[in-house]
Amino acid sequence: MARKVLDEPSEEIVANAKKARETKRGPFARMSLFVKQVIAELKKVVTPTRKELLSYTGVVLVFVVIMMALVSLLDWVFALTVTYVFGTPGG
Template sequence: MAGKEIDEPSEEIVENARKDRAAKRGPFARLSNFIKQVVAELKKVVTPTRSELFTYTGVVLVFVVFIMALVYFMDWVFGLGVVWAFGNPAVSK
C-alpha cells in the first residue's frame, strides 16, 4: 500500500511559493515554476506493487460488472413497468 506519511508541502516549497508570489514573475517564469512544482509532486508518487495492481484491477472489474448488472436489472424492471402502464403496441394491432 501507499506510505503512511502525511502529504504536506515541505518548508522549501512553501518558502519558494511565497517568494514567487511576492516577486510577481512573468508568464514564462510562472510556467517554469509550475513545471518545477509538478516534477516535485511526481517524485512523491508511490507506484503500486504487482500484487496491489492485480488487486485494484480485480476490484474495479468486479465493481463494473456489478454496476452493469444493476443497470440491466433496473432497465428490465422499468421496461416491464412501461409495458404494464402503456401496453405493448405490437399486440394491439
Template sequence: MAKNVTDEPSEDVVANAKAERATRRSPFGRVALFLRQVIGELKKVVTPTRKELISYTAVVLVFVIIMMALVSGLDLLFGTVVAYVFGDGPVG
C-alpha cells in the same frame, strides 16, 4: 503495501509560496515554477506492487460488473413496468 506519506505544508513552504506570490513572475518564470512543482509532485508518487495492481484491477472489474448487472436489471424492470402501464404487455 504502499508507503503512507503525509503531504502537510510546513511553515517554510507556506512562507516561500507567499513570497513567490508577492513577486511578479514573467511567463517563462511561471512555466519554470510550474514544471519544478510538477517534478516535485511526481517524486512523491509511489508505484504499486504487482500484487497491489492486480488486486486493485480485480476490485474495479468486479465493481463494474456489479454495476452493469444492477443497471441492466433496473432497465429490464422499468421497461416491463412501462410496457404494462401503456398496455403493450411484457416486452420479453
C-alpha cells in the same frame, strides 16, 4: 504495501510559493516555477506493487460487473412496468 506519505508540500515549495507571491514574475519564471513544483509533486508519487495493482484492478472489474447487473435489472423492471401500463407495442 505502498508506503504512507503525507500529502503536505515541502518547506521548499512553500518558500518558493511565498516568494513568488511577493514578487511579480515574468511568464517564463512562472512556467519554470510550475514545472519545478510539478516535478516535486511527481517525486512524491508511490507506484503500487504488481500484487496491489492486480488487486485494485480486480476490485474495479467486480464493481463494474455488479453495476452492470444492477442497471440491467432496473432496465428490465422499468420495461415490464411500461409494458404493463401502456400495453404491448402495436397491440
